Amino acid sequence: MIALNNITKVFNAGKLNEVSALKEINITIQAKEFVVIIGANGSGKSTLMNIISGAEKPTAGSVMINNQEVTDIPEYKRSEWISRVFQNPLSGTAPNLSIIENFRLASLRTQSKMLSVGITEQFKKTVQDKISMLEMGLEKKINLPMGILSGGQRQALTLLMSVMDSTEVLLLDEPTAALDPKTAHTILQTAEKIIQQLNLTAIFITHNLKDAHQYGNRLLRLQDGRIVNDLNKIEKSNFTPADLLEWFM
Amino acid sequence: MFDFYITALILGLCLAAMATGIFLSMKIFHIPDITTDGSYTLGAVITAICITKGLHPVLTLPIVMIAGALAGTITGIIHTKLKIDALLSGILVMTALYSLNLTLLGRSNVPLLNVKTIFTTLPVFSSENYQQLSIILLLALIIIFSIAYILKTDFGLSMRAVGDSPSMTKALGINNDTMKIIGLAIANSLTATSGYLVSQYQNYTDINMGIGIVITGLGSVLIADTIIQKFAINNIILQLALVAIGCIIFQQVLAFALTLGIDPKLLKFITAAFVLIIVSLTRLTSNKK
Numbered sequence: 001m002i003a004l005n006n007i008t009k010v011f012n013a014g015k016l017n018e019v020s021a022l023k024e025i026n027i028t029i030q031a032k033e034f035v036v037i038i039g040a041n042g043s044g045k046s047t048l049m050n051i052i053s054g055a056e057k058p059t060a061g062s063v064m065i066n067n068q069e070v071t072d073i074p075e076y077k078r079s080e081w082i083s084r085v086f087q088n089p090l091s092g093t094a095p096n097l098s099i100i101e102n103f104r105l106a107s108l109r110t111q112s113k114m115l116s117v118g119i120t121e122q123f124k125k126t127v128q129d130k131i132s133m134l135e136m137g138l139e140k141k142i143n144l145p146m147g148i149l150s151g152g153q154r155q156a157l158t159l160l161m162s163v164m165d166s167t168e169v170l171l172l173d174e175p176t177a178a179l180d181p182k183t184a185h186t187i188l189q190t191a192e193k194i195i196q197q198l199n200l201t202a203i204f205i206t207h208n209l210k211d212a213h214q215y216g217n218r219l220l221r222l223q224d225g226r227i228v229n230d231l232n233k234i235e236k237s238n239f240t241p242a243d244l245l246e247w248f249m
Numbered sequence: 250m251f252d253f254y255i256t257a258l259i260l261g262l263c264l265a266a267m268a269t270g271i272f273l274s275m276k277i278f279h280i281p282d283i284t285t286d287g288s289y290t291l292g293a294v295i296t297a298i299c300i301t302k303g304l305h306p307v308l309t310l311p312i313v314m315i316a317g318a319l320a321g322t323i324t325g326i327i328h329t330k331l332k333i334d335a336l337l338s339g340i341l342v343m344t345a346l347y348s349l350n351l352t353l354l355g356r357s358n359v360p361l362l363n364v365k366t367i368f369t370t371l372p373v374f375s376s377e378n379y380q381q382l383s384i385i386l387l388l389a390l391i392i393i394f395s396i397a398y399i400l401k402t403d404f405g406l407s408m409r410a411v412g413d414s415p416s417m418t419k420a421l422g423i424n425n426d427t428m429k430i431i432g433l434a435i436a437n438s439l440t441a442t443s444g445y446l447v448s449q450y451q452n453y454t455d456i457n458m459g460i461g462i463v464i465t466g467l468g469s470v471l472i473a474d475t476i477i478q479k480f481a482i483n484n485i486i487l488q489l490a491l492v493a494i495g496c497i498i499f500q501q502v503l504a505f506a507l508t509l510g511i512d513p514k515l516l517k518f519i520t521a522a523f524v525l526i527i528v529s530l531t532r533l534t535s536n537k538k
Binding site for chain 2: 053075076077079080083084086090091092093094096097098101104105106108109110111113114115116117118119143145
């Protein structure tokens with residue numbers, strides 16, 4: 001369970017370019033909820049995501065995860081509960097490390113990284129099995145550097161990497177914004193499968209209203225740093241992508 | 250004449266530890282670490298103090314390595330915790346180390362003649378050259394294999410990922426700051442080891458011996474990097490071996506310049522010019538792609 005209490009975030013406070021990205025946001029996200037967030041550019045979606053992950057500290061208010069206050073816990077420690085897929089496919093992977101090395105690090109997200117070699121034949125086998133689920137043929141390329149793959153391939157692998165170690169919350173920050181429709185579809189289908197199989201709480205930011213309609217069981221719309229719509233599963237199913245588009249007109 | 254090149258070969262291998270350190274800071278963390286100039290001399294200064302006091306050269310090595318690691322740690326803390334530019338952090342520590350080194354050594358030059366050195370501890374060969382070469386080769390191999398092993402472990406993977414994709418490592422529960430501090434500590438510990446070796450090989454420690462040494466290391470790493478890029482070498486042991494070979498090539502070029510009758514006063518000038526040539530050549534050829 002994630003709870004945001006009176007979260008306010010102001011950038012460049014007191015300067016000419018002061019921006020109030022979030023204004024007194026109060027929201028509780030229950031375990032296993034799959035929340036989709038939409039909103040215009042600059043409405044505060046990514047800031048909200050960054051406050052949850054710990055990449056940004058709120059100006060005021062508190063963040064709770066599983067009834068524990070985590071407002072002052074830095075991002076790298078919050079990774080114990082949260083894993084994240086970034087908008088930019090290049091942010092979630094290390095280009096000069098091989099695919100298998102990237103997966104090895106991902107598998108240790110909540111654990112300490114010891115002075116022992118962890119890439120064993122058995123580990124390679126496990127990773128290959130997982131990668132073959134994408135049906136992109138990448139399981140044969142695990143020793144190649146991540147950097148030679150396309151953005152779509154890297155994003156697909158990032159998604160699998162995000163659940164290599166036990167996790168409760170999966171943050172998807174426009175994961176398919178930079179991808180072609182077919183790859184985007186594969187990635188979201190895989191994400192949905194993973195979220196259901198592992199019973200994850202998920203938060204998915206998107207600009208694609210079709211995706212917002214199709215995925216998730218709760219829909220939030222942000223406008224000027226406030227939550228202006230909050231639809232539950234049934235309400236959400238009554239909206240068509242065309243209805244959602246009306247909100248932006 | 251032949252001796253001249255053997256000397257350059259041994260010197261190249263002595264400096265391989267430092268070049269490995271530069272490889273860590275420069276190629277893995279993308280930090281240009283100028284602390285090198287100071288920690289190299291620090292290694293030589295501590296070596297002079299310890300072995301002239303009669304401490305066994307083998308026991309001197311861990312002390313030297315810890316001192317180097319401390320220097321690197323300080324640079325790392327200044328850079329990550331005080332948020333000061335890496336280049337400036339290194340320059341600050343290097344400058345402070347100059348005074349520290351001079352204070353520790355007491356004077357600007359200490360000869361290491363008639364003392365037991367790492368090269369005379371275990372005499373196997375009667376030829377001095379072979380004796381020195383075998384010892385230094387053994388040490389260089391130990392260093393290359395241990396650093397390569399560390400880089401292959403889960404811990405080493407985290408280190409490599411920090412320089413490669415800091416946003417990813419933060420999301421994977423890795424403290425980037427701590428990793429950088431540890432990386433700089435290891436790098437400078439290796440640099441101090443080179444100071445330890447060179448001072449015993451040349452039989453003296455000089456307060457100015459570290460000036461510009463970072464350029465030598467950088468040049469060696471760049472030579473290695475050119476080969477690594479050209480043949481797309483992913484194997485970390487091979488990469489580190491190439492760094493050592495880069496060091497040897499670098500020293501051979503300098504030796505060759507000296508045999509041409511170039512004034513030794515111009516040696517640093519030649520070093521800088523040679524590094525400039527390597528850098529610009531790699532830039533120009535990579536632009537063509």
